[in-house]
Amino acid sequence: MQKKTEVHKLELPTRLPIGTVNAYLVRAGSAQVLVDSGIHTAECRDLLADQLTRLGVHPNDLDALVLTHGHVDHTGSTQWLRDHGVKVYAHPGVANWLDPDGEWARYREAFDKQFFRLMGMSGEDILYAERMLNFLAQLTDRSVVDVPLLPGEAFAPLPGFSVLYVPGHAQAAVALWNEQTGEFIGGDQVLPRISSNAVIEPQAGAKDGSQAVRTRSLIQYRENLQFLQSLSIDTVYPGHGDPFQGVHSLIASRLTEQERRRDELRELLGQLGKSSAYALAVAYFPERTDQAPLILSEVVGYLDWMESIGVVVSQLEGDGVLRWQVAGE
């Protein structure tokens, strides 16, 4: 397949365990678009500006900024670019993530508190998890989405590219897809070196976040990966790590790894007898308890998946904690 696009990876520091994050300068014809904007630190913004300068681009020259999703390591210099007159294109739900003190942040905070308790976290562990999430919230900058992106539509600023919704790692997530060249600019949907976490979020709809239902993110993520298998993707430009080819075999192995992890968790749950999701997470990831919200989200995703196929059952107990056990045991 012939490439008409020029894509430059701009690698930026995050201060997070993930390491660096990528932004991309994409040129097609006379159009110049930036994908993602790093984390909200002066260090990151200066490096972004430097790398753009080296490519002969002043922020004013950009036709658009596209945000693949709203996580802090992808959106930090958004307002800085808007101040240079760049329009922000993203999934409409990303607007929520760009308002760290807004309604959505409070909704999510109420959801998280309730979620942590329901899943068996208590005392110090909850305070620690909340501190971690607050730390992340500080690494973003208040901004807005100028142009909401709709799935299936052509992405106007960049000839040849269209918009795909890719829920899973985040609910409000898009990829840019060029059917002619097979180029897929996919944010964190598929990463080359690590498997992407299908982060659980509140499903907006309840009046208060504490009453919100959780998203079944892992189930959604797997469905989306299976959908991506049907596209003739040639090159993936990921949010972390190097651009790569051969995504179909990578997705196939990710799906198999997930099935293996599912079976391991079922086995471990069988040994524990009856367990909260948090106790199961700590037993499965004993080295990663410093990442409590992440490992909890991961394990709940698997439990929801196993419950949907009848492998495990859950019951809300008198102390307000949901406990799980292997079906029929």
Ligand SMILES: [Zn+2]
């Ligand atoms: Zn992310």
